[in-house]
Amino acid sequence: MNYWTQLSVELANQKNYLDMLFKIYPLSSNVRREVASTKWENIQTAFDAKNNKDLIKELLGLDLFPIKDSYVAYLKRDRASVERNPETVNRLAGMLYEMGLNEIFEKCSAPKETNRQVGPLFKRWISTGALGVPVFTDPMSFLNCESNCVLNCSDSEMARFAEENLGYNHDKGLDFVAKFGGKYIIGEAKFLTDFGGHQDSQFADAVSTITAPLNSNKLGVEVIKIAICDGVLYITSKNKMHKYLNKHDDQIILSGLLLRDFLYSI
Numbered sequence: 001m002n003y004w005t006q007l008s009v010e011l012a013n014q015k016n017y018l019d020m021l022f023k024i025y026p027l028s029s030n031v032r033r034e035v036a037s038t039k040w041e042n043i044q045t046a047f048d049a050k051n052n053k054d055l056i057k058e059l060l061g062l063d064l065f066p067i068k069d070s071y072v073a074y075l076k077r078d079r080a081s082v083e084r085n086p087e088t089v090n091r092l093a094g095m096l097y098e099m100g101l102n103e104i105f106e107k108c109s110a111p112k113e114t115n116r117q118v119g120p121l122f123k124r125w126i127s128t129g130a131l132g133v134p135v136f137t138d139p140m141s142f143l144n145c146e147s148n149c150v151l152n153c154s155d156s157e158m159a160r161f162a163e164e165n166l167g168y169n170h171d172k173g174l175d176f177v178a179k180f181g182g183k184y185i186i187g188e189a190k191f192l193t194d195f196g197g198h199q200d201s202q203f204a205d206a207v208s209t210i211t212a213p214l215n216s217n218k219l220g221v222e223v224i225k226i227a228i229c230d231g232v233l234y235i236t237s238k239n240k241m242h243k244y245l246n247k248h249d250d251q252i253i254l255s256g257l258l259l260r261d262f263l264y265s266i
Contacts, residue, residue: 004262005245008255012234017257021230024125024256025191032109033063040105047101052093056082059096059108066107067095122175122189122228122256126152131178131260142179148263151177162186166223167215172205176228181266183222189256192231195239203233203241210251224266226252228259 001009011017039058046054059065060079065072071088075081082089096104127135134149136142139161142151151158155173162168162177166184175189188209192199206227214223233241234255245253254262 001246002249002252002254004252004254004258005249007258008229008253009234009236009245011255011257013236017234017255020257021191021255023130025121025230027121032111035062035105035109043104044101047096047104050093050097052089053082055093055096056089059104062108064108064110066099066104067092069095122191123152125256126150126176131263133178133180142177145179148180149178158186162223165217165219166221167217168212168223169215170209170212172209174209176226178263180263183224183266184219185224185226185263185266187226187228189228190230192229192233192241195232195241199232200240203229203244206253207244207251210253224252226254226262228256229253230255230257 039061043055043058045051046058056075057079060072060076060082065076069092072092075085075088099107129135131150133147134145135152136145136149137151137153139151139153139157142149142161143165151161155175158174158177159168159170159172162174162184166186168174168186172188174186176185176187178185186209188206190202190206192203206229210225210227212225214225217223232239233245233253236242252262
């Protein structure tokens, strides 16, 4: 196991890991989705008039449709299909009338799942200056900086910067780009909340970033690839993620809580 990975495992198992992690990922479970008042008025009007098509169309325009149904995704991606499939529309509308407006509103404004809130939180933490160095949102300003610093813009912009300057050759955006000790550090950040399924895929995404080969870079600098991962992968067990950590001591997978220490050790 890599040295920094081992430290992450020890941190997760010996200290108040989750309490500390909340500074990076302050997940909220009770912030409800907003439904614009004008939008809700249109929904009420269609509901009261029993206008099935308009009701479905209005609800498809919300972030969250109030019914989990296998046909909704198709209607959402092809709005014209509402006109072509009256029986599907009527079936869904009947379920909505049975629910009533109060329940429809509750379902439509339900809080986002916590794993869908994670994405921007790591970057928000970086932008606070928690690493103790300048944070740039402009790639050219970052490139021209002669001291330790961090680039914090969109995933695609950071990937483009790394491709053009650092030889990055991978079809995924980046969550982290920094310059420390004259070396460049690039990586992906993940908060893994459980084992299996989507979370295994998220871990695989992080791993694919650090295993992707680098082309020669025009800056002629050393590039270090890291995966900034937190969550269940550090629980000592026979799960796929933890097994991976034990087999790859050449890969730097570490907790965001140790990121600052790692950077200043370079």
